[in-house]
Every structure is written in structure tokens, then in C-alpha cells.
Amino acid sequence: xxxxxxxxxxxxxxxxxxxxxxxxxxxxxxxxxxxxxxxxxxxxxxxxxxxxxxxxxxxxxxxxxxxxxxxxxxxxxxxxxxxxxxxxxxxxxxxxxxxxxxxxxxxxxxxxxxxxxxxxxxxxxxxxxxxxxxxxxxxxxxxxxxxxxxxxxxxxxxxxxxxxxxxxxxxxxxxxxxxxxxxxxxxxxxxxxxxxxxxxxxxxxxxxxxxxxxxxxxxxxxxxxxxxxxxxxxxxxxxxxxxxxxxxxxxxxxxxxxxxxxxxxxxxxxxxxxxxxxxxxxxxxxxx
Amino acid sequence: xxxxxxxxxxxxxxxxxxxxxxxxxxxxxxxxxxxxxxxxxxxxxxxxxxxxxxxxxxxxxxxxxxxxxxxxxxxxxxxxxxxxxxxxxxxxxxxxxxxxxxxxxxxxxxxxxxxxxxxxxxxxxxxxxxxxxxxxxxxxxxxxxxxxxxxxxxxxxxxxxxxxxxxxxxxxxxxxxxxxxxxxxxxxxxxxxxxxxxxxxxxxxxxxxxxxxxxxxxxxxxxxxxxxxxxxxxxxxxxxxxxxx
Numbered sequence: 257x258x259x260x261x262x263x264x265x266x267x268x269x270x271x272x273x274x275x276x277x278x279x280x281x282x283x284x285x286x287x288x289x290x291x292x293x294x295x296x297x298x299x300x301x302x303x304x305x306x307x308x309x310x311x312x313x314x315x316x317x318x319x320x321x322x323x324x325x326x327x328x329x330x331x332x333x334x335x336x337x338x339x340x341x342x343x344x345x346x347x348x349x350x351x352x353x354x355x356x357x358x359x360x361x362x363x364x365x366x367x368x369x370x371x372x373x374x375x376x377x378x379x380x381x382x383x384x385x386x387x388x389x390x391x392x393x394x395x396x397x398x399x400x401x402x403x404x405x406x407x408x409x410x411x412x413x414x415x416x417x418x419x420x421x422x423x424x425x426x427x428x429x430x431x432x433x434x435x436x437x438x439x440x441x442x443x444x445x446x447x448x449x450x451x452x453x454x455x456x457x458x459x460x461x462x463x464x465x466x467x468x469x470x471x472x473x474x475x476x477x478x479x480x481x482x483x484x485x486x487x488x489x490x491x492x493x494x495x496x497x498x499x500x501x502x503x504x505x506x507x508x509x510x511x512x513x514x515x516x517x518x519x520x521x522x523x524x525x526x527x528x529x530x531x532x533x534x535x536x537x538x539x540x541x542x543x544x
Numbered sequence: 545x546x547x548x549x550x551x552x553x554x555x556x557x558x559x560x561x562x563x564x565x566x567x568x569x570x571x572x573x574x575x576x577x578x579x580x581x582x583x584x585x586x587x588x589x590x591x592x593x594x595x596x597x598x599x600x601x602x603x604x605x606x607x608x609x610x611x612x613x614x615x616x617x618x619x620x621x622x623x624x625x626x627x628x629x630x631x632x633x634x635x636x637x638x639x640x641x642x643x644x645x646x647x648x649x650x651x652x653x654x655x656x657x658x659x660x661x662x663x664x665x666x667x668x669x670x671x672x673x674x675x676x677x678x679x680x681x682x683x684x685x686x687x688x689x690x691x692x693x694x695x696x697x698x699x700x701x702x703x704x705x706x707x708x709x710x711x712x713x714x715x716x717x718x719x720x721x722x723x724x725x726x727x728x729x730x731x732x733x734x735x736x737x738x739x740x741x742x743x744x745x746x747x748x749x750x751x752x753x754x755x756x757x758x759x760x761x762x763x764x765x766x767x768x769x770x771x772x773x774x775x776x777x778x779x780x781x782x783x784x785x786x787x788x789x
């Protein structure tokens with residue numbers, strides 16, 4: 257099966273282990289969420305996959321071939337990182353031109369269309385763009401490029417709510433039209449949750465969890481009602497979080513809802529962000 | 545490699561034309577002013593294309609690595625392709641510079657007393673030597689001078705890119721300190737003139753002024769060897785270079 261596969265990938269910065277024997281796969285045609293707290297190793301992993309950094313140990317394969325300095329395989333990956341790697345003097349139009357030259361099959365018409373939708377002037381130099389528009393021109397490049405693997409590291413950095421909505425919509429439309437592997441590394445979990453098919457959580461440089469989004473969302477539930485009744489119900493259960501307003505309380509519980517739930521309590525669907533926060537807190541790994 | 549060369553040459557085109565325009569403008573201005581002064585029995589000569597292109601290539605080497613490396617990494621280009629792309633581009637640039645410098649010198653020579661560095665250095669060969677052979681030698685001399693300076697700039701930029709902050713400080717202080725202060729002092733007190741002898745020999749290699757005669761192809765060969773050494777060093781530094789923030 258076609259995929260990006262990491263086997264035992266490690267990366268050390270001096271004494272710091274940024275990645276510790278990470279093994280995972282990004283399979284063909286799926287949207288992945290790569291989640292993790294700050295410093296968990298997400299960006300380092302993406303850098304190692306794309307050869308921007310050399311892993312201290314382990315191997316990265318793209319469609320079964322080693323990716324390290326293998327241009328044929330590296331051309332299958334377009335990685336939009338947080339760092340500005342385009343020359344400051346380059347205009348957005350030139351970015352499109354050169355991306356087309358290097359990757360081939362760049363959809364210039366679609367890119368120009370997206371520029372119009374997002375209100376981006378492609379004649380502008382990349383260094384003259386605001387933080388938000390710097391993300392936007394890179395996102396447009398990623399959407400218009402003809403690569404089977406798209407890695408997006410904090411893609412909506414600096415984007416306002418309207419542009420974020422537009423991007424998520426465009427991403428889904430693009431994916432529906434041309435299914436490919438998309439890896440979203442983001443801190444805005446709540447916003448991206450509805451897009452994700454699979455979730456990989458990195459914690460302290462290790463893979464903490466790799467499940468489908470549905471599996472994760474069914475691993476817990478919320479319960480709300482009168483404070484005293486909720487308190488009585490959650491006693492002895494694995495509570496991920498709880499919140500009280502007035503006399504009412506909502507708690508997020510890990511596990512499956514009981515069949516004989518008190519009639520006075522309401523149950524609801526788990527929130528991916530709350531689960532993520534709970535899992536990555538100290539001793540959170542015990543939830544798994 | 546073809547695409548990386550295309551990118552390099554594309555990004556060099558404008559700055560090269562600018563450097564050429566500036567030196568052409570300066571040469572014409574000085575030529576006109578000095579020619580009118582010649583009528584008052586003042587001797588004059590102008591030059592500068594070779595030197596301008598040599599400095600231009602050195603600066604190009606210095607500034608070419610970081611930005612291009614990051615851009616190529618963004619586009620999934622292997623370090624090997626980047627390196628060969630640069631090597632080809634530098635060779636093309638040096639050859640173009642040599643041709644442009646010689647042609648410009650010849651054209652300006654029709655109107656002014658233009659004497660390029662090569663003609664000044666090897667004046668004695670001009671009258672006795674074969675003109676066609678001299679032209680080839682001039683081309684190779686300018687081309688190789690540009691080439692070695694381009695590699696020098698590129699390898700220096702790579703060295704600084706790879707070094708840590710402390711390493712950069714140490715190299716910045718130790719290299720000039722050793723070459724210009726420590727070694728001359730040591731030469732005076734302990735080395736018995738060996739360093740000065742070495743510099744003299746290096747000077748002979750660079751100019752081709754050897755005890756047996758004047759050989760313009762000696763500096764060409766020396767530049768070629770130095771370029772090869774610098775290219776190998778550059779590759780060794782580049783093959784493990786990573787994108788830094």
C-alpha cells in the first residue's frame with residue numbers, strides 16, 4: 257500500500273530527545289490529524305520526513321522507497337511548514353511558477369481563483385504580506401500542487417475566523433475532488449476535528465495514540481445535569497474534565513456510557529480537544 | 545539539476561546585468577573624461593570589467609547558499625541536485641563573465657585606451673604571443689578566476705551556515721588573526737621567514753610569474769585545483785546541512 261512510513265525515527269538535539277523511536281504510517285487518501293502539545297515533536301517529525309532534517313536514527317519510506325535524499329520520492333510530498341522558506345524577494349506568482357516547475361502539474365488557474373477568493377494579490381512579494389496572508393499563499397500553493405502527500409504544519413496560523421472557515425471548506429472540496437493524503441498538524445483541534453479521519457498524538461517525542469477519529473470520540477462521553485446528581489454519578493469514574501455553572505455541572509468521562517443512566521442526567525458526544533488535553537496531561541497516558 | 549541550474553541562473557540574471565550596467569557606465573564616464581584630459585598630454589588607461597566580475601562572483605557565492613538551499617528544500621530537491629545545479633551555474637556564469645569582460649574590453653578599446661587586468665599582467669606576451677592563443681588564455685584566466693572566487697564565497701557561506709554561534713565567532717577571529725597577525729609575528733621570531741616564502745610562492749602561482757618566465761596558464765591551473773578542493777569541501781558541508789530557523 258502507498259504510504260509515508262516512519263520506522264523507529266529518532267531525532268536528538270544535544271541531550272534532548274525530540275523524537276524517540278517514532279513508528280507510524282500516513283496511508284494513501286486519508287486526512288490525518290497530527291496532534292501534540294508544544295515541543296511534542298510534530299514539526300521535527302515532519303522535517304525528518306521531508307529531509308529538511310536528518311533523523312538521528314530510523315528510516316522514512318515513501319511508497320516503500322527510502323525518502324532520504326531521494327528526489328523522486330520527495331517530490332511526492334509537499335510540506336507547508338511554519339518557517340518561511342521562500343525567498344523574500346519572490347512574488348506569489350513566482351512561487352506558483354517555480355512550484356509548478358519543480359513539482360509539475362501545478363493548477364495555476366485554481367491557484368489564481370483561490371487568490372481571488374481569499375483576497376490575495378499574487379503580484380505582491382511574499383515578504384510584504386501579513387502573517388495571515390503568508391499562511392494563505394502557502395495554503396493555496398499546497399492545494400494547487402499535484403502531490404499525493406500534503407503535510408500542513410499549523411496551516412491556519414494568523415488566519416481570521418472567516419479565512420479559516422474558507423480554508424477548511426476548500427480543503428474538503430479539494431480532497432473530495434482529488435483524494436490524497438493530508439496531514440494536519442494543528443493546535444486548533446476543535447476546528448479541525450470534523451475534517452480528520454485518523455488522529456496521531458505525539459507526546460514527549462513518542463507516539464501516544466494512533467486511532468481513527470471516531471474511535472477516539474467514542475472513547476468517552478459528556479454527562480450534564482444538577483451538580484449533586486452529576487457528582488454522585490461520576491464518583492469512581494475516570495473524569496477528564498468538569499465544569500460547573502450555577503447549580504448545573506458538565507463532566508467529561510472516559511469510557512462507555514452506562515445503560516442504566518439516571519433519567520435526570522443528559523449524555524453527549526465526547527470533545528476531541530478535551531480528550532487530547534486530558535491525555536497529554538501528567539499521567540494522562542494512563543487513559544489509554 | 546537542469547531545474548536547479550535554471551533557478552540559479554534566473555536569480556543571478558538581474559544582479560549580473562546590474563553589475564555589468566554599473567561598470568559599463570563607470571568605464572564610459574571615466575573614458576570620456578580621461579580622453580578629453582588626454583588632449584592636454586595626459587596619459588590614461590581604463591579597466592575594471594574583470595575585477596568587477598570577480599568581486600560579483602565572490603559576493604554571489606557568499607549570498608547564494610542560504611536562500612537557495614531553503615527554497616530548494618521547500619520544493620523537495622535533494623542536496624545532490626542543489627550542489628550540481630550550483631556547480632553548473634557557477635561554471636556558466638564564470639564563462640559568460642569572461643566572454644562579456646573580453647568583448648566589452650575589446651569594444652571599449654576601439655574608443656578609449658582600455659587595458660584589462662590580463663593585458664596589464666601579461667603585457668610582455670601581447671607583442672610576442674599568438675593572438676588567438678592569447679585570447680583563449682585570457683578567457684580561461686578570467687573564467688577560472690571567477691570560478692575559484694565563486695567557490696570560495698560558496699564554501700565560506702556554507703561554513704558559516706554549518707557552524708554554531710561560537711564556531712562563527714572563533715573562525716571570524718582566529719582565521720584573520722592567524723593569517724595577518726600571528727603567522728607574520730611567528731615568522732619574524734621563530735619561523736625564519738618560511739611564512740613569507742610561502743606567501744611569495746603563492747603570489748607566483750597566482751600571477752604565473754615564475755623564475756623561468758611568465759606563464760598565464762599556471763594561475764589557471766592553480767585556480768582549477770583550488771576550485772576542485774573548495775567544491776569537495778562545499779559538498780562535504782552541504783550533504784548534511786539542515787534547514788534552520
